[in-house]
Amino acid sequence: MDGYEAMQKAYQSILAHDFDQAIAWFKQAVKACPDNAEYHYRLSISCMRSSRLTEASIHARRAAELEPDDDTYRSHYERVRAREHVAQAQNYLEEGRDRAYFSILLLKQAVELDPLSTDAYLLLGMAYADVDDYRSALRAISEVLRLEPDHSLAIRLKQEYEQQLHQYTTSSTKFEKSEGK
Structure with a gap:
């Protein structure tokens, strides 16, 4: 299966509210086309929405690296990093x-x-x-x-x-x- 088909399956999974399956399909798209920034970006968004911040960050960073002049990818990566900081800060506050x-x-x-x-x-x-x-x-x-x-x-x-x-x-x-x- 090529990346485009995997992306279509991912969108179908999102419409069916099966977000874990959508992530699996996005991963297939990335695997088929590892240098496609859009695929990494879409995977990152789904991971972020599913509170998988580490995965979201990896793929957001990769999208921004592949297309360094794209403001959408760069700002998305910054938002993911901000969420990571918030999560870590919350853990620190819970420690005392x-x-x-x-x-x-x-x-x-x-x-x-x-x-x-x-x-x-x-x-x-x-x-x-x-x-x-x-x-x-x-x-x-x-x-x-x-x-x-x-x-x-x-x-x-x-x-x-x-x-x-x-x-x-x-x-x-x-x-x-x-x-x-």
């Missing part, structure tokens, strides 16, 4: 507060790679809050709300972080006054 700084670094890279990633901004806000940097947390959450004004979790976190910042600045002011006496 002492890993929050690693998360912040990864999430800053993620938003540079994909400035439309509400997940990256949301997690960045949460990571900043974990280290009591509520001003930065609010900036990140505000970015989520700029991208998605009705994001319910971001709305709730914004209120929470505004309260935390107010409490922090109020207690800092009281401490500074008591130290000055």
Whole structure:
């Protein structure tokens, strides 16, 4: 079977909501035509949608290498890398507060790679809050709300972080006054 036929089978599988089978067909297309950037790109998209980020990254990178002047392939690879950073940052945050700084670094890279990633901004806000940097947390959450004004979790976190910042600045002011006496 040639690459074109395998691609057609992959699209049929997608229409039938059989995404694992679609990935298998996309892999067949890549195997038949390993230097076809479009095949790698389509496989990467399906892998990303199925949370197979490592595979998605490999094929997104390959598509971008095969067609370095193609903005679609390059920007897709950046989005995949951003998702990888978000996933890794989330793992760090689950390990505890002492890993929050690693998360912040990864999430800053993620938003540079994909400035439309509400997940990256949301997690960045949460990571900043974990280290009591509520001003930065609010900036990140505000970015989520700029991208998605009705994001319910971001709305709730914004209120929470505004309260935390107010409490922090109020207690800092009281401490500074008591130290000055």
